Amino acid sequence: MPNQHIRPGDNPDLTKERETCTFDTDELAAHLYGWRSSVERRREITEKVSTDPHFANPILHEFLSREKRIEATAKKTKALVQRASDIVDVSNPQEMFHLVNEAIGIDGYPLALHYVMFLPCLTAQADDDLASEIIPRAMALEIIGTYAQTEMGHGTNLRELETTATYDKNTQEFVINTPTRKAMKWWPGNLGKMSNYAIVCCQLFIDGKKMGPHNFLVQLRCEKTHKPLPGVTVGDIGPKMAYNTTDNGFLAFDNIRIPRRQMLMKHAKVSSDGVYTPPMHAKLNYSTMVHVRAHMIYSQGHLLAIAAAVATRYSAVRRQGRIEQGGPEVQILDYQTQQHRIFPQIARAYAMMFTGLEIKDLYEQTLKGIAQGQADLLPDLHALTSGLKSVVSFTAGLGIEQCRMSCGGHGYSDASGLPKLYGVQIGGCTYEGENMVMLQQTARYLMKGVKWAAQGKPLSPSVAYLGKKGSPKSLIGLEGGDIGREHEVMLETLEHTARRLAIDASQLWEKRMKGGESKERAWNGVTVEMNRASRVYTRLFMARAFHRRLLSSPSSLRSVLTDLFSLYLHYECVDMAHHLLEDGYCKGGQIQYLKKCLYEDLATLRPNAVSLVDSLEISDRELNSVLGRRDGNVYEALYQWAKQSELNYTDV
Numbered sequence: 001m002p003n004q005h006i007r008p009g010d011n012p013d014l015t016k017e018r019e020t021c022t023f024d025t026d027e028l029a030a031h032l033y034g035w036r037s038s039v040e041r042r043r044e045i046t047e048k049v050s051t052d053p054h055f056a057n058p059i060l061h062e063f064l065s066r067e068k069r070i071e072a073t074a075k076k077t078k079a080l081v082q083r084a085s086d087i088v089d090v091s092n093p094q095e096m097f098h099l100v101n102e103a104i105g106i107d108g109y110p111l112a113l114h115y116v117m118f119l120p121c122l123t124a125q126a127d128d129d130l131a132s133e134i135i136p137r138a139m140a141l142e143i144i145g146t147y148a149q150t151e152m153g154h155g156t157n158l159r160e161l162e163t164t165a166t167y168d169k170n171t172q173e174f175v176i177n178t179p180t181r182k183a184m185k186w187w188p189g190n191l192g193k194m195s196n197y198a199i200v201c202c203q204l205f206i207d208g209k210k211m212g213p214h215n216f217l218v219q220l221r222c223e224k225t226h227k228p229l230p231g232v233t234v235g236d237i238g239p240k241m242a243y244n245t246t247d248n249g250f251l252a253f254d255n256i257r258i259p260r261r262q263m264l265m266k267h268a269k270v271s272s273d274g275v276y277t278p279p280m281h282a283k284l285n286y287s288t289m290v291h292v293r294a295h296m297i298y299s300q301g302h303l304l305a306i307a308a309a310v311a312t313r314y315s316a317v318r319r320q321g322r323i324e325q326g327g328p329e330v331q332i333l334d335y336q337t338q339q340h341r342i343f344p345q346i347a348r349a350y351a352m353m354f355t356g357l358e359i360k361d362l363y364e365q366t367l368k369g370i371a372q373g374q375a376d377l378l379p380d381l382h383a384l385t386s387g388l389k390s391v392v393s394f395t396a397g398l399g400i401e402q403c404r405m406s407c408g409g410h411g412y413s414d415a416s417g418l419p420k421l422y423g424v425q426i427g428g429c430t431y432e433g434e435n436m437v438m439l440q441q442t443a444r445y446l447m448k449g450v451k452w453a454a455q456g457k458p459l460s461p462s463v464a465y466l467g468k469k470g471s472p473k474s475l476i477g478l479e480g481g482d483i484g485r486e487h488e489v490m491l492e493t494l495e496h497t498a499r500r501l502a503i504d505a506s507q508l509w510e511k512r513m514k515g516g517e518s519k520e521r522a523w524n525g526v527t528v529e530m531n532r533a534s535r536v537y538t539r540l541f542m543a544r545a546f547h548r549r550l551l552s553s554p555s556s557l558r559s560v561l562t563d564l565f566s567l568y569l570h571y572e573c574v575d576m577a578h579h580l581l582e583d584g585y586c587k588g589g590q591i592q593y594l595k596k597c598l599y600e601d602l603a604t605l606r607p608n609a610v611s612l613v614d615s616l617e618i619s620d621r622e623l624n625s626v627l628g629r630r631d632g633n634v635y636e637a638l639y640q641w642a643k644q645s646e647l648n649y650t651d652v
Contacts, residue, residue, distance in 0.1 A: 005614045011317045011632025013331060014610065021611035023560045028615040031553055031561075032353060033094070039617060041088075042098055046619040048087045049102040054079035061107070061245070062414045063644050069107070069245045070193075077109050081141060097299075101622050106303070106424050108246030110194040111144065118145030120291050121199050124367070125215055125264035134217065138197075143223065146190045148251055149201040153182030155430075156437040158201065158213045163253070165202035165216055165263070169274045172260045176202060176218060178252040184233075187431070191249030192236030196221035198251065199264065206274050215264040220251070231256040242423020280375060290378075292432050293385035294363040297392050298356025303425040304396040305349035307418060309613035310628030311342045311403035314410075316610050317632040333609065339602040341406045345399040346605075346612050347568035352392050355545040359385065380460040383445035387538035390435040390442075393428035400425055407627055415641045417625030436531065443505065443530035446537060450506040462541060466503075470496045474586045476573070477593035483562060490569045491543060493586065497579045498540045501533040536579065539572060560608055567601035570594050 004026060006018045030036040049055050055076055061069050080103050088095035100109065122135055122145075137143050154160050162183030165174040178184055185191070191198065200218045204211040220232050228234050233252040240248065263270055267279030315333035323330050332338050362384070366377040404411040404418040411418050429435050449463035459467050474493045479485060508529055512522035523530070546568060550561045573580065573594050580586035605612070620629050626637045642648070 003611075005611075005630065007631070009631060009633075011634070013317050013319075014313065014632035017316050017607075017610035018614065020607040022608055023557060023611070025611050025615040027554065028557055028560070028612075029617045031549075031557055032350075032615065033617070038094065041095060042617050045087055045095065045098055046102055046621065049099070050619075050621055052079075052083065054083070055103045060641070060644055061105070062420075063646060066239060066244050070247065073104060073107070073109050073245045074194075076104055077111055080104065080109075081111075102619065105245075105622075105624060106306075106421065108189065108243050110190055110247075111141075112246065113146040113188065113190040114138070114141075114144050114195070116295070117147035117292060118195075118197070118199060121147055121215065121264070122217075124291065125266050126217070127261075127265045127269075130217065130261055130264070131266075143197050144190070144195050145197040145199065146188050146195040146249075147201075148185040148188040148191060148198040150185065150187045150431075151182065152184045152186040152250070153180070155187075156434045161201060161203055161213055163200065163202045164205055165200075165214065166205040167207075167260070167270055167274055168257075169272075171257070172272050173257040174202075174216060174260065174263060175255050175257055176200065176216065176253045177255045183252075185249075185251035186237060187248050188251070189246050189248050191234065191251055192247030193249070194247055196223060196226060200251075200253075204263075204270070204276075206270065206276055211276055214268055216258060217262040217264065218253075218256070218258055229256070241427070242420055243427060280373070289432055290382055290385050291363065293389040294359045294381070295356070296428060296432060297359050297385070297388050298353055300392045300396045300425065300428055301349050301352025301356055303421060304345060304352060304399045305613070305616045306618055306623055306625075306628075307400040307403035307421055308342060308345045308349050309616055309618055310416060310418060310623060310625045311406045311411075312346065312609050312613045313629070313632060314407050314416075314627040314634065315342060317634055318408075333606070336599065336602060338406055339606060339609075341402050343567060343602055343605050343609060344571045345403055346609070347564050347571065348395060348399055349616075350564060350612075351542050351546045351568055352396065354549040355388065355392075355542045358545045358548070359388065377460075379445060380462050383442045384462050384538075384541060386433065386438040387442035387534050388541070389428075389433060390438040391535055391538040391542075393425070394435055397422065397426045397429060410627055410638065413638075415626040415638055417623060417628065420624075436527075439531040439534040440527060442534040442537065443527075446502045446530075446533055447506055447509065450502050463537075465495045465540070466499055468495070468499070470499070473584075474580065474590060476586060476590045478590075483566065487547065487565065487569060490573055491540075491547065493573065493580060494536070494540045494543055494576075496585055497576065498533070498536040500583055500585070501529070501536050501579065505529040505533045532579075536576065539576070543569060543572060560612070563601065563604050563608070564612065567598065567605060570598040570601055574598055 003018050003021060006015055026036060026039060029039045033039055033042065064072065084090050084099060088099045090096060119135065119138055122131060122138065126134065138145060151161055151163065154162065162179055163185065164177050164179060167174055185200070188198070197217065197219050199215050201213050201215055204214040219229060220234055221228055231254040235250055236247045237250055260270060260272065269277040312333070315338055316331055318332045319329040320332050321329060323334065362377070362381055366381050369375065369377055400418065400422045404416070404422060407416055407418065410416055414420060446463065449459055449466045452459055453466040470492055474496070475489045476493055479489065505526055508526045509522055512525050513519060517525065546565055550565050553561050574591065577591045581588070581591065623629070626641050627634055629637060
């Protein structure tokens with residue numbers, strides 16, 4: 001089948017790269033996105049957006065002021081709402097995700113929080129009466145909402161949030177108040193200028209008793225004039241490291257009143273006479289955060305994929321230096337150091353996206369269970385999404401920065417798209433739960449798993465390995481032959497390491513408590529080890545998810561995905577060599593063997609590198625990078641991009 005990515009006028013080096021491809025790029029794209037028809041739909045959406053003048057960029061965002069960027073994005077958003085049903089199936093989340101990326105980009109837009117958090121939170125937590133009244137209006141965009149949880153003085157520690165919702169039995173209302181300056185809501189996206197409603201996370205008080213954080217639907221602005229309502233202070237928090245097309249905002253309340261039924265009461269409830277009914281599972285109140293984290297895994301992998309595509313294509317057209325004296329300048333992708341920088345990022349991007357798809361499925365299964373009164377999958381999902389959110393966001397940030405540096409000086413230019421990409425992505429290390437705290441939430445679940453395993457109790461799927469008895473020594477490099485068996489040996493080695501780190505952390509915790517420290521003080525003394533255990537637990541899950549995707553792939557893709565998975569496992573094991581060596585489970589010679597295999601993997605993947613990133617089906621518009629453009633004609637495009645600078649409008 002002809003390669004869809006080879007076209008007349010392309011850079012000859014990129015064309016040569018695509019001609020060496022050993023697999024069908026469309027088939028790999030279909031394996032990633034579900035079906036060949038999904039790939040075709042992506043291309044159709046890209047074509048429709050790129051030819052619609054309402055989504056054109058007459059002046060690139062990089063050369064606009066923040067206010068002009070926000071204005072331009074608001075206009076595109078209006079066009080998006082008016083045209084979306086003509087371009088995509090609006091009930092298809094995958095198509096909508098792609099449409100927004102194509103039409104708007106990665107820097108945010110006025111309805112982002114409305115769709116990503118406001119509506120899902122209402123769906124998951126509002127009772128039938130409130131949902132039937134508000135959700136249709138929100139779907140019709142008669143109102144625009146956001147989710148306001150983080151405060152100036154508190155973020156991840158929800159139990160200490162200061163915004164209050166005090167129930168007044170006499171009027172059957174909640175009184176919403178911001179008691180201190182640091183209790184102001186601070187950071188919610190689309191709050192500063194765009195939203196007129198918010199789901200506000202407040203400490204619930206009934207008869208002077210604190211019942212913990214709960215969510216409330218609060219109107220912020222007049223629906224007709226869009227001016228803030230009396231008692232509501234709201235605005236934009238100002239420029240940030242990146243994501244400046246989004247109006248992250250501040251919010252404060254001066255004892256405003258809302259009806260009782262505007263508390264989100266699908267799970268926790270407050271009756272008219274002030275009787276509180278808790279949810280069947282404590283973490284149900286956190287379902288919105290679990291939802292966002294579940295989707296973050298895929299989206300963060302997608303951002304790393306963009307960086308990997310830019311770096312790989314640019315490294316194929318950039319020629320610098322000579323490997324053999326007298327020979328031609330070589331493509332920098334031929335240098336092993338460049339391959340070692342970039343190829344693991346390709347593998348990790350695929351791993352993150354495969355894992356993200358699996359986690360989304362698990363989230364949907366969990367929701368179905370909750371609807372039937374069963375929340376047994378929720379603790380596992382909460383632990384996994386917390387750990388994955390931390391590991392994936394941190395790893396993606398490292399990977400994007402490696403890709404940027406691999407592009408040399410041009411990677412430092414906004415023309416590459418990589419500085420903005422990094423700035424947008426790295427925020428994921430903080431929002432929806434600060435990474436260190438997320439790892440500790442995962443660790444608390446691991447500690448329960450260690451205890452249950454010791455007692456012989458049943459274990460949930462993600463921690464089932466804690467109850468296994470593995471081999472006393474790693475078999476890495478000792479069996480030879482079958483690559484499938486080698487993969488299993490490496491997975492068993494990671495499993496042993498994850499189990500040992502969890503048990504060791506548990507024993508350290510127990511030792512400190514036996515020494516007289518309180519439970520929480522003892523915990524604080526071992527959190528570094530706890531976080532290490534959480535990271536390896538998470539990385540093991542990702543490796544298993546990638547492996548499951550490999551085993552389910554069609555035979556025609558098995559070879560290239562096996563090569564990619566081998567690189568992924570060898571790189572991960574070498575990266576965790578200190579853990580593998582710590583208890584003598586692996587020996588130094590086995591680490592050397594892993595390195596040897598890793599370097600062989602780089603050479604094996606080299607002919608398919610460009611085609612692996614082509615298979616991600618990321619259009620030039622979505623890449624937003626002069627260096628990563630599909631045709632590889634970088635240098636003329638770089639000059640044309642620079643000419644748009646305002647400093648070039650005049651000679652003097």
